[in-house]
Amino acid sequence: MIYDAYFHNDFDGRASAAVMLAFLRSRGDDIAHFVPVNFDLTKQWLDDRFFARHALFKGPRNPAIVLDFPYHPGAAIWFDHHPTAFKKEEWKKKFRKDKFHRLDPEYLSNCHLTYTALKENFGWKPPARFKDLVKWLDVIDGARFVSAEQTIMLKEPALQVMAYVDGTEDDLSATVAFVKLLAEEPLGEIAELKAVKAMAKAAQKENLKGLAYYRKHLKVIGDASLIDLSGTEISSLRFAPYYLHPGVLYAVRLTKKGKFYHLGVGANPWLKGALRKKHADVHIGELMRKFGGGGHKNAGACEISSKRAVRAAIDAIVPVLNGK
Numbered sequence: 628m629i630y631d632a633y634f635h636n637d638f639d640g641r642a643s644a645a646v647m648l649a650f651l652r653s654r655g656d657d658i659a660h661f662v663p664v665n666f667d668l669t670k671q672w673l674d675d676r677f678f679a680r681h682a683l684f685k686g687p688r689n690p691a692i693v694l695d696f697p698y699h700p701g702a703a704i705w706f707d708h709h710p711t712a713f714k715k716e717e718w719k720k721k722f723r724k725d726k727f728h729r730l731d732p733e734y735l736s737n738c739h740l741t742y743t744a745l746k747e748n749f750g751w752k753p754p755a756r757f758k759d760l761v762k763w764l765d766v767i768d769g770a771r772f773v774s775a776e777q778t779i780m781l782k783e784p785a786l787q788v789m790a791y792v793d794g795t796e797d798d799l800s801a802t803v804a805f806v807k808l809l810a811e812e813p814l815g816e817i818a819e820l821k822a823v824k825a826m827a828k829a830a831q832k833e834n835l836k837g838l839a840y841y842r843k844h845l846k847v848i849g850d851a852s853l854i855d856l857s858g859t860e861i862s863s864l865r866f867a868p869y870y871l872h873p874g875v876l877y878a879v880r881l882t883k884k885g886k887f888y889h890l891g892v893g894a895n896p897w898l899k900g901a902l903r904k905k906h907a908d909v910h911i912g913e914l915m916r917k918f919g920g921g922g923h924k925n926a927g928a929c930e931i932s933s934k935r936a937v938r939a940a941i942d943a944i945v946p947v948l949n950g951k
């Protein structure tokens with residue numbers, strides 16, 4: 628069987644697609660179209676006939692695989708770990724868990740879920756190198772980094788590959804080639820590639836520049852911090868607020884991509900004791916859903932088209948993060 632794979636265009640989505648590709652090839656199946664997707668597609672995604680109607684590639688469509696992205700009833704295969712996976716009540720009712728359709732928000736990464744589901748449901752014997760990939764995707768997608776510093780300095784090979792993923796978001800051919808490579812090669816080998824090394828080095832340099840910007844412009848509002856990067860070329864550093872202010876509970880960051888503002892909210896993953904317990908009831912994914920976005924308990928995002936609406940969203944979100 629030949630499929631088309633629609634996967635979230637981040638490291639977890641790409642890694643999920645790589646694991647799926649290795650599994651399919653082991654059965655003599657394959658993927659014809661690799662289609663990275665982002666949440667700005669959500670409106671089109673609500674169309675029941677999305678897979679027949681979209682213009683993401685030309686020509687005939689194969690059965691769809693959807694990974695690390697919301698549920699669609701037209702998907703032949705669907706694995707996701709976002710608790711906000713159902714965008715329509717009727718779709719939620721329609722969903723039946725089976726060998727090829729699974730939602731499990733307990734998994735830190737969709738890569739891990741895909742790997743485990745394919746092993747358990749089909750008796751697949753994955754190549755040994757995927758153990759390391761799964762481990763790192765849990766770290767990266769689940770924000771289980773050792774420290775904020777680790778995410779800024781990017782010393783480990785897996786994090787250098789992550790820099791390459793971030794740097795090739797808008798490069799379709801590099802994205803597709805990367806997924807295929809990830810299905811075949813261990814992370815350590817990929818990190819040694821010239822293009823990856825160059826991008827990792829550039830990212831390390833950018834991060835230091837970004838850190839200097841955060842130092843100057845980050846606002847702390849009670850337990851939350853806010854950085855507005857929308858008018859800048861500064862790359863967003865998700866964990867820099869906690870590097871600079873280890874006691875801050877939440878970080879809100881505003882960026883702009885094309886005509887859309889991207890509002891990301893995250894919780895400090897390194898809090899201990901009393902601080903960790905504070906406002907533990909804020910589910911960021913659910914909070915962001917009010918603004919058309921989604922996410923997990925500890926991280927979420929939404930896309931907004933007007934500056935006014937972004938301001939209103941920030942004014943509504945910051946008090947909630949402060950327990951009001």
Ligand SMILES: [Mn+2]
Nearest residue numbers: 639695737768
């Ligand atoms: Mn994911």
